[in-house]
Amino acid sequence: xxxxxxxxxxxGADSPVGKAGGPRSEGPGGVISAQRSVxxxxxxxxxxxxxxxxxxxxxxxxxxWTVSLVVAFVAVLMAAAVFSPALAVRTITVDGTTxxxxxxxxxxxxxxxxxxxxxxxxxxxxxxxxxxxxxxxxTIEARPPSELLVHVNERVPVALLKQGDSYVMVDVDxxxxxxxxxxxxxxxxxIDAGAGATNTELFKAIAAVLDTLPPDVLxxxxxASAASPDAVELKLVDGKTVVWGNAEDRELKAKALEALLxxxxxxxxxxxxxxxxxxxxxxxx
Numbered sequence: 001x002x003x004x005x006x007x008x009x010x011x012g013a014d015s016p017v018g019k020a021g022g023p024r025s026e027g028p029g030g031v032i033s034a035q036r037s038v039x040x041x042x043x044x045x046x047x048x049x050x051x052x053x054x055x056x057x058x059x060x061x062x063x064x065w066t067v068s069l070v071v072a073f074v075a076v077l078m079a080a081a082v083f084s085p086a087l088a089v090r091t092i093t094v095d096g097t098t099x100x101x102x103x104x105x106x107x108x109x110x111x112x113x114x115x116x117x118x119x120x121x122x123x124x125x126x127x128x129x130x131x132x133x134x135x136x137x138x139t140i141e142a143r144p145p146s147e148l149l150v151h152v153n154e155r156v157p158v159a160l161l162k163q164g165d166s167y168v169m170v171d172v173d174x175x176x177x178x179x180x181x182x183x184x185x186x187x188x189x190x191i192d193a194g195a196g197a198t199n200t201e202l203f204k205a206i207a208a209v210l211d212t213l214p215p216d217v218l219x220x221x222x223x224a225s226a227a228s229p230d231a232v233e234l235k236l237v238d239g240k241t242v243v244w245g246n247a248e249d250r251e252l253k254a255k256a257l258e259a260l261l262x263x264x265x266x267x268x269x270x271x272x273x274x275x276x277x278x279x280x281x282x283x284x285x
Contacts (some may be wrong), residue, residue, distance in 0.1 A: 087117045090146035097152050099134040099177055105152060108132055117142045125150060134177050158210040159224060160190045161198070172211040174198025189221035189234065205229040205247050212250040217258055245277030252279040260284060 089112050094102035109128050112120055122140050129135045134154050141149040157169035157177050166179045169186060180186055191206055198207075206224045209232050213221070221242075223235040234242035242257060253276045260274045260282055271284040 087145055088114050089117060089120065089148050090114075091148070093147060093149045095149070095151055097154060099154050099157075100132060100152070104132065105129065105135075105150060109148075109150065112148065117144060117146070117148065120148060133175055156211070157186075157188060158207055158218065160186060160188050162190065170198060170207070172207045174203060174207065187219040189218070189224045192223060192225045201229050202226045205232055208247045209234070209244055209250060209253075212254045214254065214258060217254070217261065220261070240271065241273045243273060243275040243277050249279050253277075255279075256282040 092106050092109050092112065094105040097105060108131065109125065111128060112125075120140065120142070122138070125138050125140050126135075129138055129152075135152055136155045137153045139151045139153075141151065143149055155171040155173075155175055155177055158172055159170055160167040160183060161170055161176075162168075163179070166181055167183050167186065167190070168179045169177045169188065171177060183190065189210065191203065197203060206226050210218060210221070210224060220236050220238075221234050222237045222239075224232070225235075226232045230246040232244040232247070234244060236242065244253060256276045256279045257274060260276070263284075265271070273285045274282070275285070276282045
């Protein structure tokens, strides 16, 4: 680095300085001195300069923190709800029962008493109701703080089977739903002895037909039989016959039969047979 010394002349008290334009001489008292002008050094700071954080990054960090806090808060609330005794089952309300009484369903579900509502699920309820053969399925509805509403979907009886001196009600799957001594007490058709076994093709064909009929039409049936799965025949309580045929187009055949039964009777043209085996062209004779 180049020196910054600047030679300066400082005349003594008795040295002539010389006049303007004259030669300059150094007397014995004259002293030539050199002075160093020191420029102030650049001051270095030990502090790190902090640049402002980008607004977008700061905003994202705040959002992430907020979301994390909300999630944690919701998780705490859910855990409290799932295990809180304040939401324990104390009342079980049942609807949809006809073959069963609500008390029978409540008794089967008594094991749920005291269990928090959020922990009760439909799979568990249906497992508990399995011993009740009249129940096909059930759905549930939680009514906080302590009520469980159970909607029962019962099996529907479609026919009677003669067993000894009793008549057993069966559904389309052949499940026995109850028995009675008096056939007239139940408005269901009797399946004849030829199709009495519920695991036969004849029973399945007849039961499928009866399961399709509207309740008011089913109540008018007296018996149901079949020479083969393709030759289902029904008898009405007034003695008239319904030729059904096979189990195909059941819904269309049921509508056709319902329409024929609603036709006003004509004394001049008595009807003894309703034929819906070809549902798009039903006829009477």
